Amino acid sequence: MISRTQFYLLTVNYTLGTTLFVTINAMIGEAGTDAWMMPLWAGLFGMIAALLWIALLKSSPGRSPVEIALEAWGPAGAIIGILYLAVFCLTAAWALRNLSDFMNETIMPNTPPTMFHVMFLLVAGYAVAQGSETVGRLNAVVTPFLAVPFWISLTLATAVWDWERLEPAFRDPWAIFRFPVLLGFPFLETFSLTMLYPKVRSGAAGALVLGVASAALSISLVVFMTLGLLGPERAARINYPIYTIVQEVELGQAFVNIHSVLTVILITLIFIKLMVLLYAAFETIGQLFRPASRWPHLLALAILLSSAAVAIYENPIQNRIMDEAYTFIFISFYAVLIPVLLLLSGWLRRTAAGRSRSRRG
Amino acid sequence: MGRSTRDRAIGGRLSDDMQALLGSPPDLICRSLNLDADRAAQLIYLDSLVDSSAIDEFLVRSVRQNGFAEEPASAGRQFMRELPSGAPYGRILDEAAQAVVAGQCVLVEDKRERILIIGAFEAPGRQVEEPKSEPTIRGPQEGFTESIRTNIGLIRKRITSPKLRFENMTIGSRSASTVMIAWMDGLAPEALVREARSRLAAIRTDSVLESSYLEEYIQDRILSPFPTILNTERPDKTAAHLLEGKVAILTDGTPYVLIAPLTFFEMFSSSEDYYQRADIATFIRWIRLISFFVAVYAPSLYVAATTFHQELIPTALLISLSAQREGVPLPAFLEIMLMEIVFEIIREAGLRMPRAVGQALSIVGAIVLGQAAVEAGLISAAVVIVVAVTGITNFVVPVYSFGMSQRLLRFSFILLAGFMGLFGILCGTLMLIAHLVSLKSFGVPYMTPFAPASTADWLDVLVRAPRPWMNPNRLPASIQRLKRK
Amino acid sequence: MLRRRLAASVILALCAALLASCWDRSEMNELALVSMVGMDRDPDSGKITVYMQVINPASGTSAQGAPAGEQAPVYTYKVSSDSFAETQFTFYKLMPRKMFLHHAKAVIISERFAKQGLREFINFTELMPDARSSVPLLVAEGPVGKVMHTFTPLERNPAESVTSRLELLYEMAMMSGRRIEVRDVIERSAKGEIAVLPMIAPTARRGDPNSWELNAEIDANANQLKISGGAVIRDYRMIGRLTDDELVLHNLLDGGKGRFVRRYPFRDGHIAVNMKNRRAKKKLEWRNGKPFVRVRIRVDISTVGMSEFHPQTIGEIRELEEHVNRSLAGELEDFVDRTRGKGWDLLRIGGMLRRKAPDLPDPDRAAEEAEVGIEIESRLTGMGNMSRLYDETGGTR
């Protein structure tokens, strides 16, 4: 059982997860100086989606989507469950690969990516094996050490802040809507958190929605600061604007290069995302097949993920192209379509049962 | 006539058989007191374990004056009890033997066919002294001793409350050691006391020579570098914890008392904090926290910074460091590893060696290993500094067993840092946190009051708030959780 | 059981990886700490020449104590090839240690290279993750090789010397701006605005530069580097120069916050006024369809160093302030006119129009015909250590 606050923090960190590394320059490339408004409406959409999932989960309390599918559709539900397992694994592999790309392109160019994957998988596996409480508490403990240095470094960077970089503002009101990938990538992906939802003591719904909201806010704040610090011209071109910002932060004359510390702190976000996804996958296995042991399946997942992370895409460029083409469809399939179907079927069954009862009565 | 022989038999037989049973040890005394014609008595005891003066002055006289004529009071079973005369001889012999080796004195009155077992126990042992392992400047200077009765006294004299409870248990099939659970009735949660009782009862062992025996049996997780049960030899500390509603486990034969449950941040607060002024205590507590991080991370961060992320180091420092490393044969990772191991060896030697030689050792350690190694160009000076600093900071933490776990962590972190630099350290840290938050001590999460968070307690964890600001009746969150259960 | 096996396998993996002496690991004494980078490009052959000035750690004290004999504080490596990427690797023909760019303090570009355009170089640095774009970029007057082969007195490491001088010049003379780093060039050029970089030149040679008698040379003006003048960069290309005098004015308009001294005719003599820029604001207004840029600058003046005149009455103070306002404004105005005449939009009016009035059809035209009004507001805040001057007739006036 994890507390409401822990779940809230999990939601925020999960959503920030890889977003800070991957999409920022894409956003700015799309909408220039107004890019900071993108996450806001995307976040709004995410909140609506979250409400949909909450409706689904509330329809049969204490059950995860997989269990709901199982009881609703039986064997077909099992197929849905396996699909979800695949989806979670895929997303986890994505996160891992983003991590190793980032590390390879920035501070550790020669380390083989698989080393990063394996190390993170080991730790995440250990945490997940300890159960949901550990997942929640780990995140709760880590968050301050994550947020404080990050925002402090951004504030330090404001030495080179220049409002001119944010002009001209509000050129084209529609520009900010030209990037639908954003709907899918950070916000619909939070669906994996619904696997943790039943484990929350109370008030999970509020925590989820609030979490998505504050995640959207902080993303937009980060984009805003990126614009003010790097200017749209650079920020749109550089692969990892955050990295460049922290690279150019200077702590007085002595510490001119603190980026590696901040980088390493930041990738903890990716770790948390990975941990949640691994938990979701592990939980799915548990609910589908009711195994008696824990560790073997974590080991299996580790093997699968470590390979999937290498095979998920050839190179970041191909990944970006694919992303913009398919991610939204792909994610909305499992995060919107299936939940809606589940909700409908449950509602139908309930009404049918009600009618039959009334007929009998 | 026949009667007399039979009488002769019971006392004599008992003493003879006792001799046989114990292998006629030199300290087994069988005195036969010849009183007037029809009253003879036998005293059997080990004079290594009994207070012989008490025997002479009290026992013998009272026997002479026929002091044991009346039935022994039912109270004070420990002190004096009577074996049922009707019992089969074998059982009588066993009980008598058990009593004798436990330091009691067996009195056989032939006439009345009574066998009395009278406690005259007085084992050799040291007096109450200053606690060796956790001394304080201000505050009581007395520590527990090896005698459990003294220890109980030391606690009772601090908590003069009828609510103070002691419960006796005998653990160890051979050593049959006395173990006592102590708690404050009403303060300590029922669940906690029950848990402690059941865990102790579940122990199957032949002997308990030190409380660590028990600790290994009753701790929550075996594979963990962190102690989940506090051990102390300070009566005042024990009393303080009892008053917080915790459970203390006293073991006969050791001055170390176990206290449960234990949470992570309690290990940073020494009993002295509460004797110092609040602000100073707070400052010192933070120093401890910092030095914990230094002790665990400093060497690994050095390795990471100097072999993976040199850009972290300010230019001037980097130049001088790399100048120091000119011509140093070993990679920094091995340097640190080597020095750390050498340092651990020296420390261990310092613990074990006789006091007189300590001086020589420190000289060897300081000059030979420090200066000479640097001047010979085997080790760069910075490494020596780092190792020295970590070594010192390691002693700051008030709980010794916690210091040990820090050393363990330090080495694993150095390994990780040498492996993947800061990323390795990050992984290690996450692993560590995952482990810490998953730990439990008697059902209390180890990281209380941070995960799960209970802000009210931070007043006594992050700072040592002045007593008037704190609610005296408030129990720590860890205990409250148990109460809620 | 299983957990223990897992743990064991983890440990084994770690040790194995360790024995395989990991990938990104490199000892400090395996690094060549680059402190300054110099670049040149031959206009006809297009060959690129890169100089790397590497710190020699042994010049400091080492583990074995002070070094024997005099050692050079830095060594300069030179490589030339057709592209930057190639130079990076050809360096290892000469360099025994791994190139370490994180601590590079300054980048120096030869004037001719700057005139040909820096885009290639800019892209290259931005692509490299370990090259910070927040290092000052200087343009070398004459061959960059000379600059890279010069020791600086007092501060033995040229890079250190250059950076500290840039800082001092900004603080004390406003002869160098804040926006002189690579990232600023990128940003300004991308915006189509002008950046001004400091220029550096070697001073007169005396004696054999490679012999140690240089260290015994007392004249610190010889055999060293001098920072003076500014290179005007537009669209990654150097299009002109500013004198030190103009540089001060430009930095003042550009919002530099340093202190500086101007000398103006006053009454029947001159006064040298010590000023510190407090605020410089540019505002865009429209006057009958034409853009009008109003520049408001507030400077604090002090009588320190004003050895010719010391105001005694309120009237005199006002007079002084008024005078300073007029003269400074005049200076600035004709500086602006002069530069705009050359087609240099140093006030960055074009960029301003693009920002404030994005819908303008042809911002550059508009920028050219925009009018500029400069208002100076000076206040006498500080004063020297005297309340009245020794004003006998001796000495010049």
Place this chain on the structure above:
Amino acid sequence: MWLLILTLGPLIVAQTAWLVYRKMYRDTAVFLAVSLAGFGLWISIARGRPIILNAAIGRIIEAAKALVTG
């Protein structure tokens, strides 16, 4: 390639053996299913012709689109 097999093979085999020894057949099945999928993927990577999941998804979606549009 061989290194891969040498590292992963024993791990999987040992684990399976342990599970079978503990008579957890259902677990064995699940474990084998998942880990062998991973193993296969690894092999495909080691042979230099990895199955690019990203592209695979793309193809699936394209196919689905074709179906929907008919």
